[in-house]
Each structure stands twice: as structure tokens, then as C-alpha cells.
Amino acid sequence: MAQWEEIEKAAPEFAARVRQRFEAGTNKTIATLRRDGSPRISATEAEFKDGEVTFGSMPGAVKLRDVQRDPRIAMHCPTLEPPAENPETWAGDAKLAGLAVAIPPPADSPHQDAGFFRVDIREVVLTYVGVPADHLVIESWHEGRGYRRRTRA
Template sequence: MASFADVESEEPEFAARVRAAFDARAHKFLATLRADGSPRISGIEMSFVGGEPWLAGMPASVKFDDLRRDPRFALHSGSAEPDVWSGDAKLSGRAVPVTGDAERAAFAGDAGIAPEHMGFELFRIDLEQVVLVALNAEKTALVISSWRPGQGLTTALR
């Protein structure tokens, strides 16, 4: 598993473009697996805190029940209308519940959140893949860039 800092270290320009895609919109799309194995898509607000992406939200949310049962996820940045589209990004990997007081306190400090307002679910993201999809300069093909730990960045045109 890897952190976003690993992506930034190996591919800083790619990481900056991925982060810009996620920072462009408040609402993202989280894919999880239900208890019966079928997919669930949920809206979520995700932000980078301390340079890393975190998942946080209301307690007793079914998406977080899904992640506690099976930590695999995919998170999509959301998308703009075609005339202003500059690309989409996706993170996939495993979401790890953060329940320890020390790690939650560190998150609160980095996020500027008072400890008494930390009554939400919190998951750290262990990355298995980071993807960026955009158009080439001529706007004639999709450029699909994918980073995986230990494999680096690959790019394909479609």
C-alpha cells in the first residue's frame, strides 16, 4: 500500500493534477461493496489533510459499514460538463478506520478541527492505484495515466 506522499515523491506533476481534479469540486463519488457483494455508489466530501486524502462522515453511514466489512473502495473526483472538462481522477485501494485517539488527534490538529468536534467516522486511505483521465492537447484522444506502487506511472492513449 502507498500514501499520496509516495505519488507526490515519484510523480509530482501527475500528483498535482490529480489533487487539482479532486479539489475542483466538493462532492465526490465513493464506490464500496455491500454485504451481498453488489456495488454501492455514494456521494461523499473528501479532502486532503496533511497532504493525504481522508474519508470522513456521519456515524452509522452505510458506506462506512461497507468499508469496515470490506475495505476496498474506489473514489472518483466527479466531473465537469464537456465544454469545460479538464479531466477526472480516481483513487482506489483500502480504507482503514481511524479509531485511536492519537491518530484522530493528529488529524484534528492538521485539519484545524477542535477535538470536541471529532464525532465523525474517519478512514485513512491506503492507495493501490491513482488514475487521471484527460484529453490530449489536440483534444482528439483520451490520455489515461495510472500510477501503482512499485510500478510507477504508465500512460495510454484511447
């Protein structure tokens, strides 16, 4: 699995666009797995810093119990709709998936009893409307395969 800095080195323009989408707003959506294996989605905040993607969870949160039991997660950027008049100007939709790995809380955090994690990344995907606006462009990075770009009509 990779840290964010490895994706930045392998595909810097792609990584910059993905990061821009994630930083377009505070609230991201995270998918975790419940005890019975069904998915759970929750809001979270994430940070791209020092070559890593990190997030936290308040003590007692169900998503915290989920990732402590099964570290597989997926995370989606803040959702923004494509402009109706010019969909090709839309920055796109970004997501990543991997494993949540527990890390120590930041020294300055007032929530020392919360859960803090970095994401060991398996895949990153960015989807947007192509030019002309008659197709989608899917850019991705996958563990073991690297960067790839394809289109879908």
C-alpha cells in the same frame, strides 16, 4: 500500498493535476461494497492533507458499515463535463482506489462518533482529452508499477 505523499514524490506533476481535479468541488463519489459484494456509490467529502487522502462518514451511514466490513473503496473526483467547443481544455477525470484505514477523529471535529479514514492507495488514474482532440490520454500510478502515460484513439 502508498500514502498520497509517495505519489507526489514519484510523479509530482501528475499528482498535482489529480489533486486539482479532486479539489474542484466538495462532493466526491465513493464506491464501497455491500454485504453481498455488490457495489454501492455514495457522496463523500475528501481531503488531501499532510501527505494523506482522508474522508469521513456520519455515524450509522451505510457506507460506514460497508468500509468497516470490507475496506476496499474507489473514489471519483467531482464530475465536470468537457467543454463541447474545446474538449482539449478539459482538466479531466480523476479517480483513486485502495483500502480505507480507520484513523482517530480530528480533535476539533464536532462528530467524534463518526467514522474517519485515510486511504492506503493502490491506484490513481487521470483521463483527459488530448491535443488535438482526437484521442484520450490516460495517466496512472499503480502500486508496484509506478507512473505510466498512454493514449487511446
